[in-house]
Structure formats: structure tokens, C-alpha cells
Amino acid sequence: MAVVKEVLEIAQEIKDMRIRGAGKIARSAAYALQLQAEKSTAKDVDEFWNEMKQAAKILYETRPTAVSLPNALRYVMHRGKVAYSSGADLEELRYVIITAAKEFIHNSEKAVERIGEIGAKRIEDGDVIMTHCHSKAALSVMKKAWDQGKDIKVIVTETRPKWQGKITAKELADYGIPVIYVVDSAARHYMKMTDKVVMGADSITVNGAVINKIGTALIALTAKEHRVWTMIAAETYKFHPDTMLGQLVEIEMRDPTEVIPEEELKTWPKNIEVWNPAFDVTPPEYVDVIITERGIIPPSAAIDILKEEFGWALKYSEPWED
């Protein structure tokens, strides 16, 4: 019984944030399950299913807060579990897993495109947009608006400590869109010239609070102060089912060496602690709308998405658990 090495590699890359962004993490996790199914040398269906569960568990444990990750695993493994319980043989189960993984990846990619189409309608010619971090869904909105011939400009914050703003700035610029790149602290200074804020989400709670890259809440706060709309672009698999049962989302604390290089940190006085939270929580009242692939919703409708999409997730133990 063995997990294939590609799964371990992907798990490591998710852990190290070489694979980043909630969507990419989710698709990579689904793809890892697909590879496990394709490359497994298991001799019978029980061995195969045990391997799948083991792979899912390894992937699940890489990032405690990326809700898209368990949601992707749930999507694939739930379908596997149903097939396994109803007596599928090895090849049938392999087929179910591979198909489910491909389906998830396809839907997820389509979701980003669809979000672009829906969100771009709320962008007007001449708009100055502010964004934070690197969100495929948020970028999709801006690119679509640009495709439609709208003359936009994007203010990109650098996004300490990991500088995801650089990736965003270059991706937009390569697409032809003019970019203004600033430090995170400049968000309020340039909010007066900003028309719309478009950001992504790592996950969304049952009451419409947005967990996203540290700094998101500050930008949404000053946007509200300026009567500038904060629009959150988020695929439905970003909605956090456990929050329906009261679960608080754990804010991942990452290594201090992301903030201060290890060599430098060694020389610092011992009574300085470096705290490095990956995310913050934006209250629903600072969010104008959430743009999903199903359509635009107010944050208060997060519960409707959750009930529709993940109702089932609350009725079972995780599909990779015994």
C-alpha cells in the first residue's frame, strides 16, 4: 500500500506555498488524487481505496485554513466513497475518482471565467481598481473588463510578507493593463482616487465574513469609509461548511522567517516576537457583494450558497476518514 511520490510532492508544494492561491491549491489537490488513482499499483479495490484515503489525508493536513482544499478533496472523495460503498471494482473506482477530479478541475476553471464575466459588468469605463494579494478570480474580473474595452487602471498593493502583489502586477501588466504598484500602507492614501476594490477570498463564513490575505480587512475598511465598493470574487467552493456548525476559521500563523530572514532574526533581541498571521477577517458589513460563478450575492446570502453546495458535507464524517 503506497501513496505515489507525485502526491507527496504536491503536498510539499502546497505546504511551502510554492502552490498558492485557494483555487490553485484546490485544483492541485484534486489533480494529486487523480494522479494517485492513475498511478496506483494496488492489487484490489480495498487496497486502492485505502491508498486514496491516505493520499487525501496527507493533502488535507498541509494547510489548516485553506477551505478550498478540503472542499476539493470532499468533492472527489465523496464520489469515490459512494462508488466504493456500492461495490465498485478496482477499475470502476479508479474511473470514478479520475472523472471526479477532472470534473472538479474543469468546474473550478470555468468558475473563474464565469466570475470574470459576471464581475466585469460592475466595472465601468475609466475605473481605477484597487486589489490586494494575488487572486485568479479577482484578476479574471479585471481582465474581462479590459477585454470589453474598458479603460481601467489597477492599484496593486505589494502584499507583505510574501509579495504576492508582484505576481499580480506583472500578470496585469503583461495583459496590457496599466498598473500602479504601492506598499500596503498606501491603501488609504490612494483610496480617494479608487473607484472599486476587487479582492479574492481564501474562505467565506456562514455569515458572509471574508477570510483573506492579511491586510484585506484594512483595505475594505477604508473603502467603506470612502463609499468605494468592495467586491469579493470567490468560487462557491471557498464557502466554509464547518462555519455552519459554529466552527471558527483558524487563522494560520506562519513562520517568522517569512517576515524577517532567518540570519537577521538570529541577531535580534529575544524580547521581540515576530507574529505572522496569513489572513485576517473582513466583516460582512464592509463587503458590498460577493461575486460567485452562480451570480452576485450579498454577503448575507453566504448561508444560501453553503446550504445548496455543501449541505451534504455536514451529514457525514470526512470521506477520507474511517
Place this chain on the structure above:
Amino acid sequence: MAVVKEVLEIAQEIKDMRIRGAGKIARSAAYALQLQAEKSTAKDVDEFWNEMKQAAKILYETRPTAVSLPNALRYVMHRGKVAYSSGADLEELRYVIITAAKEFIHNSEKAVERIGEIGAKRIEDGDVIMTHCHSKAALSVMKKAWDQGKDIKVIVTETRPKWQGKITAKELADYGIPVIYVVDSAARHYMKMTDKVVMGADSITVNGAVINKIGTALIALTAKEHRVWTMIAAETYKFHPDTMLGQLVEIEMRDPTEVIPEEELKTWPKNIEVWNPAFDVTPPEYVDVIITERGIIPPSAAIDILKEEFGWALKYSEPWED
């Protein structure tokens, strides 16, 4: 007729921000005038006074927005001008300048101490304080509270792009005060655990708006949202006389290479502009009190300080101008 090389060196250091912090800049400028007076080889009083004016002009032009700098120059040069006009000889004028410079430096250092004493009374045992950038006056408040045996902890933001937070964190830690060091974007995330915000000012306008390091306004905004007091520690020479006549404070735009290293920036697409504003403006309604060496004032009393302190500055042309 010559400006001594020490003046040019100090001017360069101010320009490059090797000398930084409004107080230090002001004292360095006064000290530069003192050195000019001490080392001048001028043969008569006219040559000497022309050198002084030239030195003052060079210093004045280093940083367009640091109000403490012209205020320091005004303090020294105004006294020089009065002496010169009333017929002082070379040695008398030299003495007046040196004395005025020493006086300014002494008052300014005493001001920081006095601000510490006054501000510390508003710090309570167990307080968690948040600060931004590196402000001698703000640090004086925290150190004084610590000296009084109050068990405080300070959250220090790194302060991109120039990392002045590192200097602040180490200075506090070396003083024995426990420090939590975070990226600027974490200000809202940790505002819930913050009891008081203490920050400095680069300058203060006639209506009590605070011009300070980029990011200050965001922190003050979220502090207000949390009913956490924002206290601005500022010597009276930070108050901006020109704003009484309607002048807007110019927000200094600094070099993009402070944000992105030159080598890296060269490789970036041409449609990315890097904007690097040094300061932002915090509206008076987000500021609870301003702590000056004269006492605590509400931001609305900024005009009283200005009328008292710099009334004269508005009646004359700059003392280094003909």
C-alpha cells in the same frame, strides 16, 4: 565665501534619510548651522551672514515636507537676522547663531522628555500599545511608562518601504520592553488586543490633521473603529505655520527603488508604475489627543499652538531669503 563641508554632508544625510525622524532632522539642521558658524573663515560680518543664508537654503531644500526642518532653520536664522540687522559684528553674530542653535537643540531634546512625562500618564498598567515607524517622541511616552513600572507590551509595524519598525522594535527591546513585530497589514487584525495607539508626526496642520509616515492614517482609522485612542506625540515645532495661510502640505514622493530594488525594477514591464509616497494625512477626527511638550491638546487646538509659537513666521519672508 563658502559653505563648510560638514553642512553639505549633513544636508546629504538628510536627503538620503540616513538622518531621519523629524526631531533628528531639525536638530541636525540646527547643528549644521552651528558648525557653519563655528568653522566659517569669513573675513567680515556680511560675508559670514551670506554664508549662513546659503547654508540655510541648502539645508532647507533637502526635504520639502519635513516642517521641523524649516522651523529649526527659522529659529536659528531669525535670531541671526535680528542681530545682523541691528549691526552686530562678525564675532557677535557668530555667538548669536551658535547660542541659538544650541538652544534649539536643547529645547528640542527637552521637549521629547517632557512629552514622555505627559503622555505616560495616559498609559495604564497592562496596556498593549501599537506604534508605527520610528518616532523619538512616541518612544519617549512608552519608555517613560515602562520606567514608571507599568507592564506594557508594544506592537510594532515594520513600516514599509524603509523598515523603520525594525529600529523601533530593537530600541524598545533593548530598553527591556516586550515587542510584537508585525507587517503593516496586520494592524487591524491586532487592533482588538490593542489598548492605545501612540505614533509620532512629521507635521501637523492648522486644523489638526497629522502628516506622518505612510500607513499612519490606516492605523488611526482602525483604532477609531475599535474605540482605541490614537495619541500623537509631537513637539510644537512640528506644527506647520504655512497651513494657516492655506498652504497644503506637499506629500513627498520618494524614489521607486526604495520599494523595489533598482536591479529588479529594470526587469519589470513598462506599464507598471511604482508610487512611493512618504506620508499620508490622518484627519483630526481620528486623533484623540496630541501630546506636546506644552501639554495635551485636542487636534482642534492646533491653531492655538501655531498662533503662539509661529505667529512671527507668517509676518516675514524666510530669514535666509533676501
